[in-house]
Amino acid sequence: MHDFVSNLQTNFSFHLYLFQMFAVTILGNNSAIPAYDRHPTAQIITINDQLLLIDCGEGTQMQLSKYKIKRGKLNHIFISHLHGDHYFGLIGLVTSMGLLGREQPLHIYGPAGLEAIIQIQLKVADTHLPFELLFHPITKEEVIVDLPKFSVKCFATQHRIPCWGFIIKEKKSPRKISKENVLKFEIPAAYYKELKEGKDYTTKEGVVIFNEQVTIPNSVNRSYAFCADTIYDERLAEVAKDVSLLYHEATYLHALEDRAAARFHSTTVQAATIAKMANAHQLLLGHFSSKYEDLRDFLSEAKAVFPKTYLAIEGVTFLIQK
Amino acid sequence: MHDFVSNLQTNFSFHLYLFQMFAVTILGNNSAIPAYDRHPTAQIITINDQLLLIDCGEGTQMQLSKYKIKRGKLNHIFISHLHGDHYFGLIGLVTSMGLLGREQPLHIYGPAGLEAIIQIQLKVADTHLPFELLFHPITKEEVIVDLPKFSVKCFATQHRIPCWGFIIKEKKSPRKISKENVLKFEIPAAYYKELKEGKDYTTKEGVVIFNEQVTIPNSVNRSYAFCADTIYDERLAEVAKDVSLLYHEATYLHALEDRAAARFHSTTVQAATIAKMANAHQLLLGHFSSKYEDLRDFLSEAKAVFPKTYLAIEGVTFLIQK
Numbered sequence: 001m002h003d004f005v006s007n008l009q010t011n012f013s014f015h016l017y018l019f020q021m022f023a024v025t026i027l028g029n030n031s032a033i034p035a036y037d038r039h040p041t042a043q044i045i046t047i048n049d050q051l052l053l054i055d056c057g058e059g060t061q062m063q064l065s066k067y068k069i070k071r072g073k074l075n076h077i078f079i080s081h082l083h084g085d086h087y088f089g090l091i092g093l094v095t096s097m098g099l100l101g102r103e104q105p106l107h108i109y110g111p112a113g114l115e116a117i118i119q120i121q122l123k124v125a126d127t128h129l130p131f132e133l134l135f136h137p138i139t140k141e142e143v144i145v146d147l148p149k150f151s152v153k154c155f156a157t158q159h160r161i162p163c164w165g166f167i168i169k170e171k172k173s174p175r176k177i178s179k180e181n182v183l184k185f186e187i188p189a190a191y192y193k194e195l196k197e198g199k200d201y202t203t204k205e206g207v208v209i210f211n212e213q214v215t216i217p218n219s220v221n222r223s224y225a226f227c228a229d230t231i232y233d234e235r236l237a238e239v240a241k242d243v244s245l246l247y248h249e250a251t252y253l254h255a256l257e258d259r260a261a262a263r264f265h266s267t268t269v270q271a272a273t274i275a276k277m278a279n280a281h282q283l284l285l286g287h288f289s290s291k292y293e294d295l296r297d298f299l300s301e302a303k304a305v306f307p308k309t310y311l312a313i314e315g316v317t318f319l320i321q322k
Numbered sequence: 323m324h325d326f327v328s329n330l331q332t333n334f335s336f337h338l339y340l341f342q343m344f345a346v347t348i349l350g351n352n353s354a355i356p357a358y359d360r361h362p363t364a365q366i367i368t369i370n371d372q373l374l375l376i377d378c379g380e381g382t383q384m385q386l387s388k389y390k391i392k393r394g395k396l397n398h399i400f401i402s403h404l405h406g407d408h409y410f411g412l413i414g415l416v417t418s419m420g421l422l423g424r425e426q427p428l429h430i431y432g433p434a435g436l437e438a439i440i441q442i443q444l445k446v447a448d449t450h451l452p453f454e455l456l457f458h459p460i461t462k463e464e465v466i467v468d469l470p471k472f473s474v475k476c477f478a479t480q481h482r483i484p485c486w487g488f489i490i491k492e493k494k495s496p497r498k499i500s501k502e503n504v505l506k507f508e509i510p511a512a513y514y515k516e517l518k519e520g521k522d523y524t525t526k527e528g529v530v531i532f533n534e535q536v537t538i539p540n541s542v543n544r545s546y547a548f549c550a551d552t553i554y555d556e557r558l559a560e561v562a563k564d565v566s567l568l569y570h571e572a573t574y575l576h577a578l579e580d581r582a583a584a585r586f587h588s589t590t591v592q593a594a595t596i597a598k599m600a601n602a603h604q605l606l607l608g609h610f611s612s613k614y615e616d617l618r619d620f621l622s623e624a625k626a627v628f629p630k631t632y633l634a635i636e637g638v639t640f641l642i643q644k
Contacts, residue, residue, distance in 0.1 A: 032417075032418070032421050033418045033421050033422065034383060034384050034387065034418075035387070039384075058380060058381065058383070058384075058410075058411065058414040059380060059381045059384060061356060061380070062356050062361075062380075062381060065356065065357070082443075082446040082447050083447050084413060084414055084417045084443065084447060088380075088410075088413055088414045088417075088443075089380065091406060091410055092380040092406055092410045095354075095406045095410075096354070096355045096356075099354050099355050100355065111446070113442075113446040116442065117439075117442055117443060117446065120435075120438065120439055120442065121404075121406065121410075121439055124404040124433070124435040124439065124483075125404050125405050125406060125483060126482065126483055160448065161446075161447060161448055
C-alpha cells in the first residue's frame with residue numbers, strides 16, 4: 001500500500017505488525033498556504049485492514065493517488081476543524097468516490113457545520129452519490145468510533161475556532177493463546193475468547209486448567225493521538241498520557257513563540273514539552289508554516305527537549321508502537 | 323511569468339507580443355477525476371499585463387505556484403459551471419489570497435449558486451478577507467467584462483447543469499499611428515486617438531491631412547473562445563465564428579461518441595468539426611477522461627479533421643494569434 005515504510009524504530013521487528021498493522025502515513029504537513037510542494041493537513045491511519053483519514057486539505061485525493069492508497073478501504077474520515085487547510089479537499093474526495101462507483105457507506109466525523117457545506121455543493125451539481133454519506137457531528141469529548149479492533153475518542157483543543165483532536169487506541173485481549181498448550185490440554189476453540197480475557201477453564205472431569213497454563217500476556221495496546229491545531233495547552237499531556245505516538249503541530253520555530261500564541265498555534269519546543277509531559281513514546285511534528293522552506297531546525301529544536309521526535313514528511317509511513 | 327512559451331505558431335514573431343501579450347496557460351486538462359498527474363480544469367489567460375483565470379478545479383492554487391504565476395495580477399475569475407472539477411479549488415485560492423494579504427478587489431463571474439458556497443465556508447472559519455470579493459452571477463448571454471484593452475462575453479453551452487463558455491476579445495483601434503509621418507505633418511499628440519479611429523486631420527491653415535497619410539491598418543483583433551463542458555452543439559461554431567483560438571472539450575475519443583452524448587460531453591472528432599465549421603485559426607483540446615493515460619490518439623483523431631489542433635498540456639502556454 002505505501003511507497004515505503006519507515007523503520008525508525010528498532011525494538012519490534014516488522015513482522016509482528018502483519019498481525020495488526022498500526023501506522024500513520026503523512027499526506028500533508030503544511031499549515032494554511034501550500035508551499036514548497038508541501039500540502040495541507042491529511043493523514044492516513046492504517047489499523048489492521050482498515051484505513052482512517054484524519055483531516056482532508058485541498059489535494060488530498062491527489063495525494064492518495066500519488067501514494068497508491070486504496071480508497072475502498074477508507075470508511076471513516078475525521079475532520080478536526082473548519083479552517084480550510086483541514087477540509088477543503090473533502091468535497092473533491094467524496095465526489096470522486098461517487099464517480100468511481102463506491103457503494104459502501106462513508107462515515108464523516110467533524111464539526112456540525114461540515115454537513116451543510118458538503119450538501120450544498122452536491123446539490124448545485126445535481127450529484128446523487130451511489131453510497132450513503134453519514135455525518136456524525138462532534139459536540140463533546142466522547143468515544144465516536146467503537147469497533148472490535150480499535151476505538152476513536154475525540155477531545156477538544158484550544159484554537160481560534162472549535163477544534164477537535166482524536167485519539168485512536170487499538171484493542172487487544174489482555175492475554176494471548178499459547179497454541180501449543182491449548183492443544184495439550186485439549187481446550188475447545190469455542191472457549192478461546194474467555195481464555196484471552198483471563199478466565200480459567202474447567203474440564204468435563206472438573207479439573208481446573210489455570211489461565212496462566214494456556215495463555216501468555218499480550219503486548220500493551222498501542223495508541224495514536226492527533227492533537228490537531230492548538231495553542232500550547234498542558235491539558236493535552238493528560239489527554240494523551242502514555243500515548244505511543246503523539247502528533248503535535250509545530251507551526252513555528254521556538255523564536256516565534258509569541259506569534260504562535262497570538263494565532264493559537266504552537267512551537268517546536270512547546271510540542272516537545274507536551275510529548276515529554278505526556279510520557280509519549282514518540283513525537284511527530286507537522287503543520288509547518290509556509291515561512292519555512294528548510295525544516296531541519298524543527299527537528300533539532302524539538303529533539304533537544306524530546307529526543308524521539310520525527311518530522312511528518314509527506315509520503316512517509318510511521319509505525320505506531322510502544 | 324511562465325515556465326516556457328510554446329512556439330507552435332510561426333507566422334508572427336514573439337516580439338510583437340510584448341506590446342499586447344495574449345496567451346493561455348494550461349493549469350489543468352483532466353475531466354472529473356484527477357489522474358496520471360493531470361489536474362481538473364483551470365486556465366490562465368494573459369492579456370497585456372492582466373491575468374484572468376477560467377475555471378478553478380481542486381489544486382489550482384498549487385498549480386499557480388508550480389508555474390510561478392503571480393496571483394497579484396489576477397483580478398477576474400470566471401467559473402463555467404458548478405461541477406466540482408471546475409470550481410472546487412476556488413475557496414482555497416480565495417482564502418490563500420487573503421492570508422497573503424491581498425488588498426485589491428477580486429471579481430468572480432459564475433453561476434448564481436457560487437456565492438453562497440464560498441460565503442458559507444468563509445463564515446464557518448470566521449474568515450474576514452482583507453480584500454473585496456465581488457460576485458457577478460451569470461444569468462444570460464452578455465458582455466460581462468468591458469475594459470479598454472479587452473472584453474469578455476459569456477455564452478451558454480449545453481451540459482447537464484447550467485454551463486457557460488467565455489469569449490475574450492482584444493480591442494485594438496482600427497489604425498496604427500505611423501510615428502514618422504505624424505511627426506512630418508506635425509500633428510499634435512492629443513489628436514492621435516482620433517487618428518487611430520480613422521479620422522482625417524485639418525491643420526490650422528485648413529489643410530486636410532488624410533488619415534491614410536499618417537496611419538497604417540492595425541492587425542486583426544485576436545480572440546479566445548473557451549467552450550466549457552458541452553455536448554456536440556453546432557451553435558458553438560456560430561458563437562466562436564472566426565475565433566483565433568478555440569478551446570473545445572474532448573472528454574472522449576471518437577469511438578465513445580455515444581457515451582459522450584449520454585454524458586453531455588464531446589469527442590475529438592466533434593471538437594475538431596466545430597473548429598472547422600467556426601473557421602477557427604487553431605484548436606485546443608482538453609478535459610480528457612481519466613480512462614485515457616496516453617493522449618496521442620486525441621491529437622491524431624482531431625488533426626484528421628482540423629490540422630491546427632493542439633493538446634492542452636499542463637504547464638504549456640499557447641500564444642493566441644490569427
